[in-house]
Amino acid sequence: MSSSGSSVTPSVPTQRLMSVASHLNSPRFKVVVCRNLGPDVMSILEARPGLDLVVWPQDSACERPWLMENISGATGVIVMLTDKVNAELLDKAGPSLKVVSTMSVGYDHIDLKEAAQRGLKVGYTPDVLTDAVADLSVMLALMAGRNGGTGVDLVQRGQWATFSWAPFGLCGPQLSTTAASPTRKIGFLGFGRIAQATLARLVPFGITHCLYFSNPSSLPNHARDAALAKQHKLQGVSKVDLDELSRESDVLFILAPGGGETYHIVNETLLRKMKRTSILVNASRGTLVDSDALAKALREGWIWGAGLDVVEGEPNVTIDHPLVKEPRCVIVPHIASATLETRLEMATRAAQNLIGAILGREMPSEVNLSDIS
Numbered sequence: 001m002s003s004s005g006s007s008v009t010p011s012v013p014t015q016r017l018m019s020v021a022s023h024l025n026s027p028r029f030k031v032v033v034c035r036n037l038g039p040d041v042m043s044i045l046e047a048r049p050g051l052d053l054v055v056w057p058q059d060s061a062c063e064r065p066w067l068m069e070n071i072s073g074a075t076g077v078i079v080m081l082t083d084k085v086n087a088e089l090l091d092k093a094g095p096s097l098k099v100v101s102t103m104s105v106g107y108d109h110i111d112l113k114e115a116a117q118r119g120l121k122v123g124y125t126p127d128v129l130t131d132a133v134a135d136l137s138v139m140l141a142l143m144a145g146r147n148g149g150t151g152v153d154l155v156q157r158g159q160w161a162t163f164s165w166a167p168f169g170l171c172g173p174q175l176s177t178t179a180a181s182p183t184r185k186i187g188f189l190g191f192g193r194i195a196q197a198t199l200a201r202l203v204p205f206g207i208t209h210c211l212y213f214s215n216p217s218s219l220p221n222h223a224r225d226a227a228l229a230k231q232h233k234l235q236g237v238s239k240v241d242l243d244e245l246s247r248e249s250d251v252l253f254i255l256a257p258g259g260g261e262t263y264h265i266v267n268e269t270l271l272r273k274m275k276r277t278s279i280l281v282n283a284s285r286g287t288l289v290d291s292d293a294l295a296k297a298l299r300e301g302w303i304w305g306a307g308l309d310v311v312e313g314e315p316n317v318t319i320d321h322p323l324v325k326e327p328r329c330v331i332v333p334h335i336a337s338a339t340l341e342t343r344l345e346m347a348t349r350a351a352q353n354l355i356g357a358i359l360g361r362e363m364p365s366e367v368n369l370s371d372i373s
């Protein structure tokens with residue numbers, strides 16, 4: 001039957017009517033976003049019906065008083081690694097809170113025990129940043145070994161002419177193997193996805209051995225290690241203790257999670273065992289390295305250099321920090337994942353995790369809280 005005739009009812013597409021009706025009836029969820037995630041990702045959140053977004057309005061780290069004031073009654077929150085999610089914040093959020101989604105692979109800023117006790121879901125952003133962090137880890141190893149910091153600084157201060165081209169000026173240990181020095185042992189403290197991606201990038205440098213230290217309670221994975229050695233044509237991939245790792249590594253990459261278990265795992269005892277020509281790279285969390293011990297190691301020449309993406313106490317690392325004063329310490333401000341592509345993927349994943357949890361669907365990347373008591 002035709003709908004045309006004398007009826008005055010305007011012709012509104014059913015689809016639209018239904019979506020308006022369901023929008024009116026659907027529950028509303030307050031979502032706090034601790035940093036503007038850019039137009040591509042904010043539009044995903046804005047387009048999702050039922051979300052009332054409360055976004056930190058400034059282009060700086062979200063201030064605690066603002067977060068404490070706004071979190072109350074929220075169903076979800078998207079945080080950065082600079083936002084501490086502890087009992088105080090979760091209490092303030094109250095029982096409405098269902099999900100904490102962090103735009104980071106690390107989640108040591110989130111009290112998982114408190115989250116688990118409250119039955120919260122926690123989302124994070126693994127995998128999407130593996131390559132970017134591995135790239136930067138290699139960059140830091142090269143920068144630290146080849147006096148990159150000092151060289152750049154010299155040119156920027158207009159001092160190139162005073163340095164000139166000196167036969168042994170600004171020399172450092174070579175990362176790639178040479179005829180005279182045919183062995184390179186690369187050490188990893190933590191041997192997860194990022195460490196293994198870093199290892200793969202170092203293969204063309206001719207490295208010969210990979211040593212790693214990881215969770216002492218987990219058994220060595222001999223089959224995986226043999227397969228890695230074969231794949232990369234290495235003389236060996238072996239799980240070792242911290243003592244061997246520090247004594248043998250030419251470059252030691254710190255790529256393990258932060259938190260109580262790894263706090264200051266790189267300390268004076270470990271650093272004193274390292275080779276005088278070795279390089280330490282930290283692209284995980286500043287808390288793994290005792291900054292004073294590392295500054296002493298560099299000053300007294302126990303190791304050659306250090307490349308750091310993270311420093312304990314960041315971002316409050318000023319020019320009088322003992323590590324900033326060390327010429328053989330190259331420090332960048334926590335930018336390991338900072339590529340245009342990766343940050344977009346991380347922000348998208350953080351939004352997807354939040355939406356998934358709120359809708360009661362599977363989150364693309366959920367932290368497993370089942371073992372947390």
Ligand SMILES: O=CC(=O)O
Nearest residue numbers: 103104105106337
């Ligand atoms: O450090 C960066 C991250 O955890 O994503």
